[in-house]
Amino acid sequence: MIVVVGDIVTDVLAVLDTELAYGSDTPASIRFTGGGQAANTAAWLASLGATVTLVGSVGDDQPGRDRLAELEAAGVLTSVDVHSGVGTGSVIVLAHGEERTMISDRGANLLLDTARLESAVAAGATHVHVSGYTLFDPACRASGLRALELGRAGGLTTSVDAASAAPLRLVASDFLIWVRGVDLLFANAMEASVLTSPGDPEHQAGDLARSTGGAVVLKLGSGGAVWADDAGGRREHGIPVPVVDATGAGDAFAAGVLDAWTRGADVASTLSAGCGLGAKAVRLIGARPL
Numbered sequence: 001m002i003v004v005v006g007d008i009v010t011d012v013l014a015v016l017d018t019e020l021a022y023g024s025d026t027p028a029s030i031r032f033t034g035g036g037q038a039a040n041t042a043a044w045l046a047s048l049g050a051t052v053t054l055v056g057s058v059g060d061d062q063p064g065r066d067r068l069a070e071l072e073a074a075g076v077l078t079s080v081d082v083h084s085g086v087g088t089g090s091v092i093v094l095a096h097g098e099e100r101t102m103i104s105d106r107g108a109n110l111l112l113d114t115a116r117l118e119s120a121v122a123a124g125a126t127h128v129h130v131s132g133y134t135l136f137d138p139a140c141r142a143s144g145l146r147a148l149e150l151g152r153a154g155g156l157t158t159s160v161d162a163a164s165a166a167p168l169r170l171v172a173s174d175f176l177i178w179v180r181g182v183d184l185l186f187a188n189a190m191e192a193s194v195l196t197s198p199g200d201p202e203h204q205a206g207d208l209a210r211s212t213g214g215a216v217v218l219k220l221g222s223g224g225a226v227w228a229d230d231a232g233g234r235r236e237h238g239i240p241v242p243v244v245d246a247t248g249a250g251d252a253f254a255a256g257v258l259d260a261w262t263r264g265a266d267v268a269s270t271l272s273a274g275c276g277l278g279a280k281a282v283r284l285i286g287a288r289p290l
Helices: 037-047 062-073 107-111 114-122 138-153 165-170 172-178 189-195 201-212 249-262 267-281
Strands: 002-005 009-016 028-035 052-059 077-083 089-096 099-105 127-131 157-161 184-188 215-219 225-229 232-236
Touching: 002 037, 002 114, 002 138, 009 062, 028 037, 028 062, 028 089, 037 052, 037 062, 037 127, 037 249, 052 062, 052 107, 052 114, 062 077, 077 107, 077 114, 089 107, 107 138, 114 138, 127 138, 127 249, 138 157, 138 172, 157 249, 165 172, 165 189, 172 189, 184 189, 184 201, 184 249, 189 201, 189 215, 201 215, 201 225, 201 232, 215 249, 215 267, 225 267, 232 267, 249 267
Parallel strands: 002 052, 002 127, 009 089, 052 077, 127 157, 157 184, 184 215
Antiparallel strands: 009 028, 089 099, 215 225, 225 232
16 A cells, blocks of 8 residues: 655646736636645556555645545545645646646645554555655644654655755755655656756766665656666656646656556566656646546
């Protein structure tokens, strides 16, 4: 069983027809969907047949009830606190081509509680995956760190997704300390440039692998992915597909990698699984599998 720790949100998703016209109007398709890096990764894992428990927090409101119902319908087990007096997190997502920009209100996600983590890990977990958003904010950082501590103490494998370049930039040096010893660190090109010097992805991945002591997986979108560990590195080419909406593609990629890797696949097969699921995600509108 994989335990995924982190955000559950409502995405207000605008898929733009053209580049954003600042200070004016831009035509778009707009919808309300389930989101949140951890919730998305859990949903994609469940779509692959993995047994996955999501640990998180929502508000005692209709969006929170809707988000939990969606996850349960997708086959995700949920260990989620429901808080009165605070809203379920929400994110405005502006998506165009391979890029998306997010405006976030994390809401109840800041109230993540360690008690849920302990019971989920004790219920037969084999791997713990933590969204970087859980580590960025001091309000919930202790819970994210506790999740990694529980995983290591229980002999479980662990992973962290670096999540987002802008908040990562504020804590970059500490973040590398927090993730030291994790088995897998996921990052995209922007996040890798925050954590190490900008440059060639293979060199970045190698530098980060030496810093963490584990494996590093760089997500390069249509450019594929790079893996680095103490045995060396490997690059997997991307799968050329038309991009409808890139929202959640990195979360799908992480789910594909985690599902394959935790089942014992080799590096080539693991990267291929991640790229395949990421390619599937960009052909859909929204961050979750249909």
